[in-house]
Amino acid sequence: MLKIQKLAVLLAVPFLTPPPLVSATQLVSLDFDTFTTPAFDPDDYVYTAAEKVAVKETLESIFFSDPTDPFGGPFGIKFDIVSPSDPPPPFATSRIDFNKGFVGSADQIDFRNLDDDDDAEVKVLGLLKS
Numbered sequence: 001m002l003k004i005q006k007l008a009v010l011l012a013v014p015f016l017t018p019p020p021l022v023s024a025t026q027l028v029s030l031d032f033d034t035f036t037t038p039a040f041d042p043d044d045y046v047y048t049a050a051e052k053v054a055v056k057e058t059l060e061s062i063f064f065s066d067p068t069d070p071f072g073g074p075f076g077i078k079f080d081i082v083s084p085s086d087p088p089p090p091f092a093t094s095r096i097d098f099n100k101g102f103v104g105s106a107d108q109i110d111f112r113n114l115d116d117d118d119d120a121e122v123k124v125l126g127l128l129k130s
Contacts, residue, residue, distance in 0.1 A: 035100040043125040
C-alpha cells in the first residue's frame with residue numbers, strides 16, 4: 001500500500017508545480033505611425049509623442065512588472081516604440097500596429113505566451129464608434 005501511495009505522489013508532483021518563470025525578456029514593438037493615414041481614413045488617430053510614451057509606460061507597468069529583475073518579473077515583456085523607417089529587429093518579436101484594421105484583433109490568444117512572434121492591431125476610434 002505504501003508503494004502505491006509513493007507512486008501516486010510521484011505522478012502528481014509534476015502537475016502540482018507551477019510553470020517555470022520567464023527565462024528571457026520578450027520585446028514587443030509598438031508601431032503608431034505605419035498605418036496612420038488620417039488623409040485617407042478619418043478614423044485614424046494621430047498619437048503625439050507624449051501619448052506614445054504614456055501608452056508604452058502603461059503597458060510596461062502591467063507586463064514588465066519588475067524592472068529590477070533582469071527578466072522583468074513573471075510576464076517579462078518589454079515594449080519599444082518603432083517608426084516606419086526603423087529596420088526590423090534581427091530576431092522574432094511581436095508587434096502592435098495602431099490604426100490598423102477595423103477595431104482591433106490579434107493573431108491568436110497565446111496562453112502562457114509561448115509564441116513570441118504573434119502580432120496585434122488596435123484602432124481606438126473604430127472601437128469607440130462601434
